[in-house]
Amino acid sequence: MKNKPVLKSSKSKFYHKLINNEVVYNNNSISRYKKNNGKNDNSNSRLKQLNMLKEKINSIQNCDLKKNATNLVFSDGNPFAKIMIIGEGPGANEDKEGKPFVGRAGKLLDKMLEAIKLNRKNVYISNVVNFRPPMNRKPTDEEIKRYLPFLVKHIELINPKILLLLGSTALNALIGNEVVISKARGKWVNKKIGSANPEVIASFHPAFLMRQPDQKKYAWEDLKMIRKKMSGLKIKLNG
Numbered sequence: 001m002k003n004k005p006v007l008k009s010s011k012s013k014f015y016h017k018l019i020n021n022e023v024v025y026n027n028n029s030i031s032r033y034k035k036n037n038g039k040n041d042n043s044n045s046r047l048k049q050l051n052m053l054k055e056k057i058n059s060i061q062n063c064d065l066k067k068n069a070t071n072l073v074f075s076d077g078n079p080f081a082k083i084m085i086i087g088e089g090p091g092a093n094e095d096k097e098g099k100p101f102v103g104r105a106g107k108l109l110d111k112m113l114e115a116i117k118l119n120r121k122n123v124y125i126s127n128v129v130n131f132r133p134p135m136n137r138k139p140t141d142e143e144i145k146r147y148l149p150f151l152v153k154h155i156e157l158i159n160p161k162i163l164l165l166l167g168s169t170a171l172n173a174l175i176g177n178e179v180v181i182s183k184a185r186g187k188w189v190n191k192k193i194g195s196a197n198p199e200v201i202a203s204f205h206p207a208f209l210m211r212q213p214d215q216k217k218y219a220w221e222d223l224k225m226i227r228k229k230m231s232g233l234k235i236k237l238n239g
Contacts, residue, residue: 043080046079046080046157047079049157050075050079050154050157053150053153053154053157054072054074056150057072057074057130057147057150058072060146063131063146064134065129065131065132065133065139065143066131068131068132068134069090069095069131069132070095070096070132071095071096071097071098072098072130072131073089073090073094073095073098073099073100073127073130073131073132074098074126074130075099075100075124075125075126075154076099076100076101076102076120076124076125077120077121077122077123077124077125078120078121078122078123078124079124079157079158081122081123081124081158081160082160082161082162082233082235082236083118083122083123083124083160083161083162083163083164083226083230083235084123084124084125084126084155084158084160084162084163084164084198085109085123085124085125085126085163085164085166086125086126086127086128086151086155086163086164086165086166086170086174087100087101087125087126087127087128087166087167087170087205088127088128088129088138088139088166088167088169088170088205089127089128089129089130089131089132089133089138089139089169090127090129090130090131090132091103091105091132091136091207092132092136093106094106094132095131095132100125100126100127101125101206104207104210105205105206105207105210106206108206108209108210109166109206112206112219112223115220115223116223116224116226116227117227117237118237122237124158124160126151126154127170128144128147128148128151128169128170128173129143129144129147130147130150138169139169144169144172144173148173151173151174152193152194153194155193155194155196155198156193156194156195156196158196159195159196159198160196160198161198161199161233161235162198162199162200162201162226162229162230162233162235163191163193163196163198163199163200163201164200164201164202164203164226165200165201165202165203166202166203166204166205166206167181167204167205167207167208168180168181168205170202170205171184171202174191174193174200175189175191175200175202181202181204184202185201185202185203185204185218185222186201186202186203186218186221186222186225187201187202188200188201188225188229189201199229199233201222201225201226201229202222203218203219203222203223204218204219204222
């Protein structure tokens with residue numbers, strides 16, 4: 001055929017791809033496999049490390065929280081999300097299902113996320129402690145201290161750009177006890193947590209908002225700040 005290119009050697013082979021039905025030629029090979037394989041390796045590595053962390057938490061010894069709980073509550077959502085949410089600890093429904101925020105507070109959280117066009121496909125959710133405190137009490141300082149290294153490692157693995165702390169327990173565990181949640185909420189803090197360096201913001205826990213519905217207006221202001229920060233950081237949503 002007259003228009004058929006002549007290949008003088010293997011080095012001069014034409015590699016092509018179709019873009020809108022047009023053939024684009026390039027003298028260099030396109031190593032799609034290596035690029036995708038590298039991406040898959042990174043993804044598999046994160047999932048593997050998260051699973052190892054989960055197993056490490058589940059193997060903890062001499063823990064009253066674990067002794068009284070039904071299930072380990074590790075996480076929910078997208079492990080590759082750029083937005084991570086930390087709550088306090090599992091409640092009865094979470095303990096039963098093994099997932100965070102699945103009870104009434106979880107339904108409210110879903111509505112809050114939906115208000116700024118987020119959902120569990122594009123955020124990642126965990127808690128300060130991974131086993132339910134008896135009678136839904138707050139975790140003690142000793143319990144928080146024991147689980148804090150796991151939480152820091154968890155945040156390192158997700159490496160979020162935005163970290164939302166829901167309630168005083170999450171705020172105090174990761175930021176400190178100097179400021180109460182009512183004063184700390186709605187303010188951005190650039191905080192290095194392990195090797196992660198997210199933009200951190202605190203807001204009221206959904207369970208608190210169910211008890212104090214008049215505070216929802218402040219939570220809404222916090223949500224709008226998150227949406228604005230997402231735009232500023234050019235966060236692309238997954239899912």
